[in-house]
Amino acid sequence: MFVFYSGESGAGKTETAKIAMQYLGALGGGSGGIEEKIFQTSTILEAFGNAKTSRNDNSSRFGKLTEIYFSAVGKICGTKIQTSSLPQSRVVQLAQGERSYHIFYQICAGASSSLRGCLSSSSSDLQLAVCMWVTKEEPST
Numbered sequence: 139m140f141v142f143y144s145g146e147s148g149a150g151k152t153e154t155a156k157i158a159m160q161y162l163g164a165l166g167g168g169s170g171g172i173e174e175k176i177f178q179t180s181t182i183l184e185a186f187g188n189a190k191t192s193r194n195d196n197s198s199r200f201g202k203l204t205e206i207y208f209s210a211v212g213k214i215c216g217t218k219i220q221t222s223s224l225p226q227s228r229v230v231q232l233a234q235g236e237r238s239y240h241i242f243y244q245i246c247a248g249a250s251s252s253l254r255g256c257l258s259s260s261s262s263d264l265q266l267a268v269c270m271w272v273t274k275e276e277p278s279t
């Protein structure tokens with residue numbers, strides 16, 4: 139079975155996908171709690187790939203293909219998540235009223251004073267430093 143979520147930004151694709159996943163988890167929950175692990179991946183993926191835009195405070199800025207594998211007895215036994223098309227420009231170029239990826243604000247919020255000092259006291263410098271650390275190169279504009 140293939141489920142395709144389509145619609146304009148803020149239409150509810152991500153939330154609908156989560157509800158569908160919960161439904162599949164309830165139907166085909168395995169004994170290893172793998173369905174719970176699948177749900178937990180969205181927290182990490184959204185930290186790195188979601189941002190506040192003018193249309194959606196938690197807008198997914200990347201494509202996601204999730205394959206869910208079921209065992210012969212109908213239980214979830216694995217998953218494969220592929221991501222694509224994450225724009226790097228959002229790290230350093232923001233439209234009015236929009237934000238960069240959540241992870242930068244989460245790092246700032248949770249950083250110790252020594253970590254802040256290591257990176258930078260300025261949040262834009264911090265974003266740049268983290269971007270260079272993640273991509274190993276200066277972001278293209």
Ligand SMILES: Nc1ncnc2c1ncn2[C@@H]1O[C@H](COP(=O)(O)OP(=O)(O)OP(=O)(O)O)[C@@H](O)[C@H]1O
Binds near residue numbers: 145146196198
């Ligand atoms: N089923 C739902 N129940 C409650 N709130 C919802 C539901 N679907 C969408 N929303 C609300 O709409 C907002 C936008 O939904 P969502 O992030 O799923 O949109 P999207 O189509 O994935 O947008 P984007 O393309 O920008 O990522 C959510 O943050 C939530 O506040």
